[in-house]
Amino acid sequence: MGKNKKKLRSKDWFAPKDEKMGFIHRSWMRNQGYPDDYFRDRPVIGICNTWSELTPCNGHFRELAEFVKRGVLEAGGFPLEFPVTSTGETMMRPTAMLFRNLASMDTEESIRANPLDGVVLLTGCDKTTPATLMGACSVDLPTIVVPGGPMLNGKFKGERIGSGTFFWSLKDKIHNEGFSPEEILEAEICSARSAGHCMTMGTASTMACMVEALGLTLPGAAAIPAVDSRKKVLAHLSGRRIVEMVSENLTLSKILTREAFENAIKINAAVGGSTNFIIHLLAIAGRIGVKLNLKDFDDLGSSIPLLVNLMPSGKYLMEDFFDAGGLPVVIQEMTKHLHNDAITANGRTIGENNIGVECYDPDVIAKIGEPFKDEAGIAVLFGNICKDGAVIKPSAASKELMVHEGRAVVFETVEDYHESIDDPDLEIDENCVIVLKGAGPVGYPGMAEVGNVDLPEKLLKKGVKDMVRISDARMSGTAFGTVILHISPESSIGGNLALVENGDKIFLDVPNRKLHVDIDDSELARRRKKWVAPKVHSDRGYVSLYTRTVQQAHLGADLDFLVGSSGSEVKRDVH
Numbered sequence: 001m002g003k004n005k006k007k008l009r010s011k012d013w014f015a016p017k018d019e020k021m022g023f024i025h026r027s028w029m030r031n032q033g034y035p036d037d038y039f040r041d042r043p044v045i046g047i048c049n050t051w052s053e054l055t056p057c058n059g060h061f062r063e064l065a066e067f068v069k070r071g072v073l074e075a076g077g078f079p080l081e082f083p084v085t086s087t088g089e090t091m092m093r094p095t096a097m098l099f100r101n102l103a104s105m106d107t108e109e110s111i112r113a114n115p116l117d118g119v120v121l122l123t124g125c126d127k128t129t130p131a132t133l134m135g136a137c138s139v140d141l142p143t144i145v146v147p148g149g150p151m152l153n154g155k156f157k158g159e160r161i162g163s164g165t166f167f168w169s170l171k172d173k174i175h176n177e178g179f180s181p182e183e184i185l186e187a188e189i190c191s192a193r194s195a196g197h198c199m200t201m202g203t204a205s206t207m208a209c210m211v212e213a214l215g216l217t218l219p220g221a222a223a224i225p226a227v228d229s230r231k232k233v234l235a236h237l238s239g240r241r242i243v244e245m246v247s248e249n250l251t252l253s254k255i256l257t258r259e260a261f262e263n264a265i266k267i268n269a270a271v272g273g274s275t276n277f278i279i280h281l282l283a284i285a286g287r288i289g290v291k292l293n294l295k296d297f298d299d300l301g302s303s304i305p306l307l308v309n310l311m312p313s314g315k316y317l318m319e320d321f322f323d324a325g326g327l328p329v330v331i332q333e334m335t336k337h338l339h340n341d342a343i344t345a346n347g348r349t350i351g352e353n354n355i356g357v358e359c360y361d362p363d364v365i366a367k368i369g370e371p372f373k374d375e376a377g378i379a380v381l382f383g384n385i386c387k388d389g390a391v392i393k394p395s396a397a398s399k400e401l402m403v404h405e406g407r408a409v410v411f412e413t414v415e416d417y418h419e420s421i422d423d424p425d426l427e428i429d430e431n432c433v434i435v436l437k438g439a440g441p442v443g444y445p446g447m448a449e450v451g452n453v454d455l456p457e458k459l460l461k462k463g464v465k466d467m468v469r470i471s472d473a474r475m476s477g478t479a480f481g482t483v484i485l486h487i488s489p490e491s492s493i494g495g496n497l498a499l500v501e502n503g504d505k506i507f508l509d510v511p512n513r514k515l516h517v518d519i520d521d522s523e524l525a526r527r528r529k530k531w532v533a534p535k536v537h538s539d540r541g542y543v544s545l546y547t548r549t550v551q552q553a554h555l556g557a558d559l560d561f562l563v564g565s566s567g568s569e570v571k572r573d574v575h
């Protein structure tokens with residue numbers, strides 16, 4: 001570390017010119033039992049821990065952090081673990097997404113305010129990855145990500161049961177497949193049999209693949225199950241590596257180039273990643289200053305075939321993906337589509353990292369010449385109800401509904417939907433289009449995962465499995481169906497979705513990227529005159545700040561004042 005001694009920002013705290021300030025910074029830290037040389041010679045590595053018992057997917061992170069520390073110490077660093085806001089997907093009301101930006105602020109300010117030279121992000125459950133990465137980008141120190149890993153495969157009556165994916169078909173399982181209450185109770189524990197995050201290719205697995213594809217992890221990190229001993233080895237090696245990254249000054253902005261983002265979009269298509277990927281990647285790009293827009297996801301990703309046969313688009317789970325070779329196999333298959341010279345956290349390029357890897361199960365990870373499905377990626381739709389865009393994941397949708405015309409059945413709010421969807425008198429059939437409003441960033445608030453609303457009970461009983469559903473909401477990455485999401489601008493700020501009424505004709509044409517309502521401009525103008533904006537959710541606290549400043553979905557739903565970076569310098573000291 002000798003030649004880089006002057007560059008360590010932690011020395012501004014621990015070995016400053018003003019010895020009085022050095023005393024104050026060191027003395028209180030020493031109550032934890034550190035010897036003096038820790039403050040003099042070692043780079044300080046912050047281990048940003050999203051552990052919380054209320055975020056069960058990250059419940060094993062205290063132990064994982066110990067393995068990171070082992071690696072940091074071995075490499076001559078000084079590890080200091082710190083907590084940040086943890087966002088448990090299944091717990092937080094009204095939605096964890098409301099708090100992604102809050103957690104990112106917490107991460108950003110915790111990193112900048114403290115004497116850190118490099119950072120390890122411990123991430124797992126959906127929002128913990130983008131939130132901490134967004135925050136870290138706005139500081140731009142050397143940073144490596146350790147994804148916490150998926151749960152072991154769910155197993156129920158000898159069959160795979162995917163977290164989330166089983167849950168989304170619960171209504172159908174009860175009404176059509178005759179599942180008893182006891183069986184459902186058993187399925188609960190069978191789909192959560194170890195530590196870790198959802199083991200489908202839901203949003204958490206998508207985020208883990210995203211950080212590996214961006215080059216922010218050591219190779220092969222994404223798919224290692226949470227309880228596999230190799231996850232501990234990954235944490236250990238990441239601890240060693242971050243110390244080297246500090247000495248190389250390999251900051252986030254050197255890895256997160258436009259090319260890295262393009263790689264991530266293509267790899268996300270090949271793995272069949274969640275639609276939430278779009279919103280998070282846009283927000284991360286905004287923080288690090290890379291230009292990215294909604295159309296990039298379609299232009300770059302929609303010609304990539306689906307290689308990975310995982311739920312919700314396929315039948316396997318993350319443990320199978322890991323056993324088959326994991327993301328390195330996908331990256332190698334994708335060589336001709338990628339920027340292979342993009343630099344990654346270990347200092348090598350993504351191409352160098354993934355040469356010569358072997359696929360152990362072609363049924364789980366297909367060859368690019370014989371893909372699992374031809375259509376992958378994300379289709380971005382435009383039209384008079386989504387002027388700034390809307391998205392659909394074709395691999396999780398029904399082929400026969402990709403071009404569809406149907407009568408709108410409109411629900412003004414999610415409460416309105418719950419109240420009337422199973423009303424036997426509701427005029428709805430399988431050709432109708434379910435329209436849900438009031439679920440966007442401002443409207444819900446926080447753009448909840450409610451877009452994949454259940455079908456009406458009476459249609460499920462008839463054996464209907466899918467219908468076109470459109471909304472300004474998101475959907476869980478573990479969900480499936482012909483679900484159009486992220487309509488922008490959202491209904492609650494007066495987007496044209498707000499003006500759709502029962503009985504309107506909706507046209508969907510995914511091959512031509514169109515979604516519109518058959519109303520002419522003068523009728524839209526007439527309806528707009530009568531439209532009244534919904535009441536604000538709160539005039540105080542974080543919810544008020546969020547709803548006043550959140551950007552729309554096509555921009556990544558970050559708070560407008562958080563876009564960009566403030567760097568790592570803090571000029572004033574505490575006294």
Ligand code: FES
Nearest residue numbers: 057125197198204
């Ligand atoms: Fe945490 Fe799915 S609920 S990853």
